[in-house]
Amino acid sequence: xxxxxxxxxxxxxxxxxxxxxxxxxxxxxxxxxxxxxxxxxxxxxxxxxxxxxxxxxxxxxxxxxxxxxxxxxxxxxxxxxxxxxxxxxxxxxxx
Numbered sequence: 068x069x070x071x072x073x074x075x076x077x078x079x080x081x082x083x084x085x086x087x088x089x090x091x092x093x094x095x096x097x098x099x100x101x102x103x104x105x106x107x108x109x110x111x112x113x114x115x116x117x118x119x120x121x122x123x124x125x126x127x128x129x130x131x132x133x134x135x136x137x138x139x140x141x142x143x144x145x146x147x148x149x150x151x152x153x154x155x156x157x158x159x160x161x162x
Contacts, residue, residue, distance in 0.1 A: 072111045 072080075081090040087107045094101045094109055099119045102110040 068113070070113055072113055072116060074108060077109055077111060 077090060077094075078085070081093050084090050084093055087103075087109060091101050091103065091109045094111060097119060099111055100115050104110045
């Protein structure tokens, strides 16, 4: 068995889509990592396809590290930006 899905298998998965670009969009929408063959046809790894169809996230299946914390805003930098004097345009004079 080859390490990637055959064109017939991809055609069966993507039926009724026949155009390679439409098939790639559909497979990516399923969360399957897709590469493109020189002919323009989708190239899908068998293990990546099996992982996604089994319900595991495509990229995190082999990842043993904890996911990074979600990015938080830099409040100090934002406050500094608001407090900085504007260099362009008119400035309102107080007093």
